Amino acid sequence: MKRSDSLPWLAVGGVMAATLLAFLYAPTEQVQGNIQRILYVHVPAAWLAYLAFIIVAVASILVLARRHDWQRFDRIASASAELGVVFTTILLALGSIWGRRVWGAWWVWDARLTSTLVLWLIYIGYLVFRAMSPPGERRARLSAVIGIVGAVDIPVIHFAVTWWRTLHPGAIAPMPGGSTIPAAMTITLLVSLVAFTVLFAVLLTTRIRLAEAADRVESLEALEPARV
Amino acid sequence: MKRFGWLLWKDAVTELRSFERLSTLLLFAVAVLVTLHFSLPPESTARPKVAAGFLWAALLFASLLELRRSFESERRDGTLDGLRASPLDPSLLYAGKVASSVVVLGVLAAMLVPLTAVFFSGRPSGIAPAIGVALLGILGLVAWGTLFAAVAAGTRGAEIVLPVLLFPLVVPQTIACVRLLAYYLAGDKLSSLGTGYILLGAFDVLSLGTSLLLFDYVLEE
Amino acid sequence: MTAVSVRSLDRRFGSTRVLRELDLDVQDGEHIAISGANGSGKTTLLRVLSGLLRPTSGDVKVLGGAADDPDIRARIGVVGHTPAIYARMTASENIRFWTGIYGVPPGRGHEVLQTLGLDPADKRPAASYSQGMRQRVSIAIALSTSPTLVIADEPFAGLDDAGSTAVAALLRDVPTLVVATHGGADGRHLHLRDGRLTAA
Secondary structure, three states: OOHHHHHHHHHHHHHHHHHHHHHHHOOOEOOOEHHHHHHHHHHHHHHHHHHHHHHHHHHHHHHHHOHHHHHHHHHHHHHHHHHHHHHHHHHHHHHHHHHHHHOOOOOOOOHHHHHHHHHHHHHHHHHHHHHHOOOOHHHHHHHHHHHHHHHHHHHHHHHHHHHHHHOOOOOOOOOOOOOOOOHHHHHHHHHHHHHHHHHHHHHHHHHHHHHHHHHHHHHHHHHHHHHO | OHHHHHHHHHHHHHOOOOHHHHHHHHHHHHHHHHHHHOOOOOOOOOHHHHHHHHHHHHHHHHHHHHHHOOOHHHHHHOOHHHHHHOOOOHHHHHHHHHHHHHHHHHHHHHHHHHHHHHHOOOOHHHHHHHHHHHHHHHHHHHHHHHHHHHHHOOOOOHHHHHHHHHHHHOHHHHHHHHHHHHHHHHOOOOOOHHHHHHHHHHHHHHHHHHHHHHHHHHHOO | OEEEEEEEEEEEEOOEEEEEEEEEEEEOOOEEEEEOOOOOOHHHHHHHHOOOOOOOEEEEEEOOEOOOOHHHHOOEEEEOOOOOOOOOOEHHHHHHHHHHHHOOOOHHHHHHHHHOOOOOOOOOEHHHOOHHHHHHHHHHHHHOOOOOEEEEEOOOOOOOHHHHHHHHHHHHOOOEEEEEOOOOOOOEEEEEEOOEEEEO
């Protein structure tokens, strides 16, 4: 069995194990109650969203730096952007549900949530642009420009949103958390992080292979008319 | 350098020849302000407080229209190829476009700031520095705006793609500008005036720098 | 000296291969006329030579260097498929703008305008010109920099007999010339078919 065949099984197994741990093994948090378990998905989602966007940034630079190989890096960048948007959506949704339970509001404009929302908008914009332009080298090149500008802007956005938030002291959303975190929680979180990262890797490579296959079909189709 | 001068002259003659262009933009911005005014409850005391936000919103929307026009004459007359085949450095072409847009929007801001102060009971003493802040804000906005106007140019629904791309990216500029404008126009307390200016300046440098590096790639075919 | 040297030029758009392993040599002082059916890739080839399009693969040298080198571009005059003229400016303003960009005085450009029967003092914007007049302004712009190499895409399009004769005479005086045309040009004739050049 090829290594690539075992990875999806590992991902599925890992996520199932993480779920079991999250519900059965990890203790209930004292202050928040069971809603805290959402963090076992929320934190990995945050980590993966940022990982995805770092990949978009690096792949975008490579699209421009390695002109001959643009197709390969363009596929990586767009696949990663798609996954990034998926995980950011999960992140925002879970964050919202958690916030409703803990703070009583579906949405608060705290620094982290606001930055994440802007990040989400930027990468949706990236995908919208790709959807509206004809496929090809030009689209890859221009997407790369958007990807690079987005990546460069993220730290500035963080800084700006944080500064904006600090101008209204007391409006910072309280983050309940105990003084010491039980080992069981840490273990569960780590298992979850690893499991979801493996899942991310599987999804990314599958998505890239799908894009490769689609490109190949297209170039084969283009040859067809000559045979008639 | 002289080539830069020729680019500005050309834009002035082909596009800005119409003083009507500027007055139409002003009318549009005023319409936006009036519309936003109605978003407040009639007896609201919030008017000075929202002046800054409304002003920036009006400038944002006006800049969208101005940016779309940025490469209009090249698009309409098919002269972009001529510019690309010439010895002209693409960065100069970019700089020329940014300069023209900043001039137009700068003049607009100079007229809009006092008007906003009047409409929303802003402080007269704050008008001059507010214009300065607006100019710094416009620079950063136009820097990436010009880049993305060129990016969006070939796409279906380009007039939607540009704001969808641009607005989230200029959030830092929006935050910094509105906070500073509110300080000058409404007397809002601002503990870190310096930070606001640093943010504004850093954004301008970042957006101009990255655009100068990336514009060549956008211009290619 | 070789003015234009092309080896194995490939240019694709998506999956369509417009130019295939195209070779071309143009010596200093040579005049070349390229013919071919509509859509055969003449415009694509000329755009690659002018530096407007990058090759998908292959080697292109123009005036001894790369077609996107500003110093080399300064010595090339390009007549595009559509006239590169700003409609709201007058003919003279267009000449002054383009010569300003190329860093040369506008005198020669105004001379060519007159040779082609146009008045440099005309205050009307180019938008009011006929297609033939615009084509002539476009040619004047290309020749205004006294280029070493002229790359012209259908320069006779839209011109009447008198105009064509005048333009042909001007082009004859150009040191090195690569012209894409359906007919009526001097020099070595090449035919573009299936993405390749053959002697006509």
